[in-house]
Structure formats: structure tokens, C-alpha cells
Amino acid sequence: MNSPDESLGYILADGGYDVWIANSRGTVYSRGHTTLSSNDPAYWDWSWDELAGNDLPAVVQYVHAQSGKQRVHYVGHSLGTLIAFAALSQRQPQLVGMMRSAALLSPIAYLDKVSSPLARAAADIFLGEALYWLGLDEFDPTGETVHKLVTDVCSEPGINCYNLMSVFTGDNCCLDNSSVQVFLAHEPQASATKNMVHLAQMIRRGTIAKYDYGNAADNTEHYGQATPPSYDVSAIPDDFPLFLSYGGRDTLSDTQDVRHLVQALESHDSDKLTVQYLEDYAHADFVMAGNAKARVYAPLMAFFKLQDN
Structure with a gap:
């Protein structure tokens, strides 16, 4: 998103690392499939459950x-x-x-304290479910249907979408206009509507669980039980090195939710968990801020080098 001397991928490469970039399925960069077209409803039958259970392990195994x-x-x-x-x-x-370690920026786990007016309103009015039951399998933010719903959300009392990026991510402190223009040329990208429904379920319920199919019979068919199984972040191996960096202005990775996450990791080995808090950073600052090299990436690189020893 930024110049080569400010972008994490280049900084890692200059630091001697091979850098592999994975695109989430459904984006314009990752539309391939062995048998399905993106016009097929089955192509979009996934949420982040599949990204965690299938795609991430496949990517790591390949690299x-x-x-x-x-x-x-x-x-x-x-x-x-x-x-x-x-x-x-x-x-x-x-x-x-x-895996040797994980550096997680604007960490998302618990979502019930999300303070983004746009995300909160979308979840509260069942934005995902409304699209899902209309038969819209692909959630395309640039499409007419989603645009109309975002417009409706932005007309809700108390929601000012004058700066759409800020109302969604929080008030980013350190973006310059050129990086924002690059961002807007590539984002936002499409996802599965089912994925958006899943995230809305997390916001409304405060749980980290698999996708809820909405009734005991369908859940039992998929999971062998009437309710979706939960993910237990405290089950992450205590000696697995984690670097977490979060911001005080971030309305998607809200500080209360991150503190809940850190509390869930309280049994983690203290020398294997690094938590960084940047009071003036919001969601996009972590990947686009002009000063992220010094404030985020330098500590991240130091963390990686420590695990390499």
C-alpha cells in the first residue's frame, strides 16, 4: 500500500526473509477453483471457518x-x-x-464490543442475513445491492458516513492521501455473504464459534450437535510465540475486545507473548501508516529475529 521503504512486505524481504502473500478466496486475485465458477452458489458456500480450517493450513504447508x-x-x-x-x-x-510464530495486527477474536458505527449497525439490522436470504451468495461491496444497504445504514440516526473509511475503521492517525488512493483502487474486496453473516453473529453474540446455521437440525447435520462448537483461544499452545499490536482508535479491533482476548491468553508463557498498544492508531494505520515502519514493523522484526535464535 505504501512505498517500498514503508511497506512491511519489502521491509521483511530487505531483512532477509522470503515473503509469501496469500489472498483470501473470493477476492479478485483469488477466483480460481478446480470445478466451480464464481457464478455458482456453491463457490461462495464458506465463512472464515473454512479459511481457518482449510486455507491457512494449506498455505502454510505449501510455503x-x-x-x-x-x-x-x-x-x-x-x-x-x-x-x-x-x-x-x-x-x-x-x-x-x-509455524515459528505469528504477528497479529489489529487482532480480531471477540467482537461484541465493536464500536464501528457501520459494522455495528450492519450487524444489528441483520445485514448479512438480509442479503443471504435474498439469495445473494457473493457479498460485493461495489455491487448495487450492498451499496443500497450501506446507504440505508448511513441514513440511520447518529451515523455520519461523510468519511466512510473512518466510520468503518476508526479515525486513522497517520495515512497520507497517496496511500489512501492506492487503497481505494484495490479495496474493498468481495467476500462470501455467509462470511459476513458469521461475523455479524459474533458481533451480536460475543462468541467465537463456528457458523450458526440457525436451527438445531442443520447445526446437528454439520457439527453433530445442536449449537455451533466454540473456538477456545486459550487452547493455543502456551509456548507458541505471539506478537499482538492494537490501537486505541480502532473501532473494529476494539480495545475492550482485545483486552478480553489477552485475558483469555493469561496462561500463555510470558516470554512468548508480546502485546503492543498504540493509543493513536486505528485499523488501517497498521498496514498503511507512514510511520508504521518505526512504530510497528521494527518491533515486529525484532520479535521475529528473537524467535529465529
């Missing part, structure tokens, strides 16, 4: 094999942190064994 079986440092932001928490909490021996 591990291609790099001569070197253990992988993982960096995630926002949804990329949620799938890491979920995957690691499952204690998949092969996955944990192939």
Missing part, C-alpha cells in the same frame, strides 16, 4: 514445502488474525509444527 521445510512466521491483519487464532486453537500438530 513450508517450497522453502525447504523452514518454519514459517505468519503475519495477519484483521480477518487474517481471526483465522490464525481459530487455526492455532485447534492445535493441529502439523500446522503448529510448521
Whole structure:
């Protein structure tokens, strides 16, 4: 998003790391499938459960094999942190064994304290379910249907969408106009409507659990029980190195939710958990701020080097 000397991928490469970038399925960069077209409803039949259970392990396994079986440092932001928490909490021996550490920026786990007016309103008016039952399998933020619903949300009392980015992410402190323009040229990207429904369930219920199909029969068919199984972040191995960095102005990774997460990790080995708090940072600052190199990436690199020893 930024210049080569400010972007984390380049900084990691300059620091001697091989850098692999994975695109979430459904984005314009990741539309391939062995049998399905993106026009098929089945193509979009997934939520972050599948990203955590299938895609992340596949990516790590691929990079591990291609790099001569070197253990992988993982960096995630926002949804990329949620799938890491979920995957690691499952204690998949092969996955944990192939990973050296995880740096998680704007960490998402608990979501019930989300203070983003746009995200909160969307969850409260069942935005995801409304689209889902209309038969819209792909959640395309640039599409007419989603645009109309966002417009409706922005007309709700007390919600001012003059700066749509800020009303969604929080008041970012340190973005310059050029990086914002680059961002807007590539974002936002499409996702599965089912994924948006799943996130809305988390916001409304305060749980970290698998997708809820809405009735005991369907849940039992998928999970063998009437309610969706929960993810237990405290089950992440206590000796697995974690670097968490969160911001005081972030309205998606809200400070109360992050403190709840850190509390859930209280049994973690103290020398394996690094928590950084930046009071003036919001959600986008972690990947786009002009000063993130000094404030976030330098400590992150130091953390990685420590695990390499």
C-alpha cells in the first residue's frame, strides 16, 4: 500500500526473509477453483471457518514445502488474525509444527464490543442475513445491492458516513492521501455473504464459534450437535510465540475486545507473548501508516529475529 521503504512486505524481504502473500478466496486475485465458477452458489458456500480450517493450513504447508521445510512466521491483519487464532486453537500438530510464530495486527477474536458505527449497525439490522436470504451468495461491496444497504445504514440516526473509511475503521492517525488512493483502487474486496453473516453473529453474540446455521437440525447435520462448537483461544499452545499490536482508535479491533482476548491468553508463557498498544492508531494505520515502519514493523522484526535464535 505504501512505498517500498514503508511497506512491511519489502521491509521483511530487505531483512532477509522470503515473503509469501496469500489472498483470501473470493477476492479478485483469488477466483480460481478446480470445478466451480464464481457464478455458482456453491463457490461462495464458506465463512472464515473454512479459511481457518482449510486455507491457512494449506498455505502454510505449501510455503513450508517450497522453502525447504523452514518454519514459517505468519503475519495477519484483521480477518487474517481471526483465522490464525481459530487455526492455532485447534492445535493441529502439523500446522503448529510448521509455524515459528505469528504477528497479529489489529487482532480480531471477540467482537461484541465493536464500536464501528457501520459494522455495528450492519450487524444489528441483520445485514448479512438480509442479503443471504435474498439469495445473494457473493457479498460485493461495489455491487448495487450492498451499496443500497450501506446507504440505508448511513441514513440511520447518529451515523455520519461523510468519511466512510473512518466510520468503518476508526479515525486513522497517520495515512497520507497517496496511500489512501492506492487503497481505494484495490479495496474493498468481495467476500462470501455467509462470511459476513458469521461475523455479524459474533458481533451480536460475543462468541467465537463456528457458523450458526440457525436451527438445531442443520447445526446437528454439520457439527453433530445442536449449537455451533466454540473456538477456545486459550487452547493455543502456551509456548507458541505471539506478537499482538492494537490501537486505541480502532473501532473494529476494539480495545475492550482485545483486552478480553489477552485475558483469555493469561496462561500463555510470558516470554512468548508480546502485546503492543498504540493509543493513536486505528485499523488501517497498521498496514498503511507512514510511520508504521518505526512504530510497528521494527518491533515486529525484532520479535521475529528473537524467535529465529
